[in-house]
Amino acid sequence: VLGYADIDDDLLDELEETLIMADVGVKTTEKLMQAVRQGIKQKKINSPDDLKPFLEQTIRDMLVSGTDEVRLAAQGPTVMLVIGVNGVGKTTTIGKLSAYYRGQGKKVMLAAADTFRAAAIDQLEIWGQRTGAEVIRHEEGSDPAAVAYDAVLAAKARGVDILFVDTAGRLQTKSNLMEELKKINRVIQREIPEAPHETLLVLDATTGQNAISQADLFSQAAPISGVVLTKLDGTAKGGVVIGIKAELSMPVKWIGVGEAVDDLRPFVAADFAKALFE
């Protein structure tokens, strides 16, 4: 294959290195490099200058297949369940999303279903105050599913448009915590059959290949409708989402680019693909 189009091994090695360093992972990188070699063979790539654009396009296409729109309820409250491992940015993301939908004139409610971690409820309450969203909470240490249940009832009764359910961070390998998550999901579903309308898995862009295990195991506890990729304002590229989309069909819907209330953007595959090579 080499010798076509003046593209030498060094150039291809450089590309491979860029992908690995972006946390794309060995398996997905091999897939992408295979596509590049095919592209060279098929004369879709004819000079070294064609390499990056080709790869960007390939990655872009991998990330936009299927319908990735945010799903809203036809009537009654839309319920969005926010899940993920510890410290990735779930609570902060809910604050940002609350502001986003409040900005559209929607009535937003937040459920403080992290009843475990120190000051988790306080933290969410501050976001509720900042964004004009009512917060449903119980005592620290109470049953998270009970909080979720109460919140769904309250959301229905008060004509809420969007209800966000904040959950405690949990490592995907902790089966008792995964069971707790299943219960929260069930309780919500029992009250509103189509709910949660969105279940967002929050992934930290600094995370390496463990993100695959997170996506895999969390989706077994609650079907995931989308990913929020946070902390993209750092130097990490979040390349793991390519494999997650390819293998698990999970689209990225939002990206977090900072700690302030407006540091949230809809995911744009083209921008993301471009940033991988910067």
Next chain:
Amino acid sequence: GLADRLQATFKKLRGHGRLTEDDVNEAMREVRMALLEADVNFKVVKDFVKRVQERAIGQDILATLTPAQVVIKIVNEELTALMGGSQSRLNISSVPPTVIMMVGLQGAGKTTTAGKLGLALKKQGKHPLLVAADIYRPAAVKQLQVIGGQLDIPVYAMKPGTDAVTIAKTAVPYATAHAADVVIIDTAGRLHINEELMQELKSIKAEVKPQEILLVVDAMTGQDAVNVAESFNGDLGLDGVVLTKLDGDARGGAALSVKAVTGCPIKFVGMGEKLEALEPFYPDRMASRILG
């Protein structure tokens, strides 16, 4: 894991009395892949594999070990040596109080680890003071106060609007006045590329002259671990690293990356959300975990 893959690799090669360069090249491909899948940084993997390669070529295949086992043994030894020189001990000041600074990216586990360290030191007979110097995150001060309350460890905080440097520097004489001999400063999570916030850390360091600056790193961190560690080390000079959330299934290659680029010892690991879940770092255990 790697052992099985190497067995498979060597099955294809004829038995020799020694490992030839070709044998080793094949094996190094497997080692390289295993380390990358474990999130060890690309450049760190390159250097590491080179070292192993040099040691492996010409190695005698003893009757007691298969070629795969020889390579695994070398890889394990090199990994353990690289991450070792384990000092799971903190630098305690001869003149109290000892000052410890917790630093790192957002969400790594600094606040929780500050509590864990406080508990561990209290069990050793010390009198810690936790200092709430995260003035940005909503309810960060409250979080540390709740933790302090659970551990019966005092928490030093100042009224909202006070800057972090003032909080840190007034905490030290406060500790002395209240017979606290260890001051643990919890700082806000920040990006290593945020100059203003990195300057805040430098200012705190200049004021309190800590015996320990601990970089708290999430075990699931990928390739970026190198950038973070290099930056924090370059700006502050690190005394140690704490690797958190090792109770999950992250392979933890970040441990090797961080050690390789900073030379800084990994002193402790976080093994859970409970405040008792702090353990010393064992390089040999980490090595086998990384290799899968």
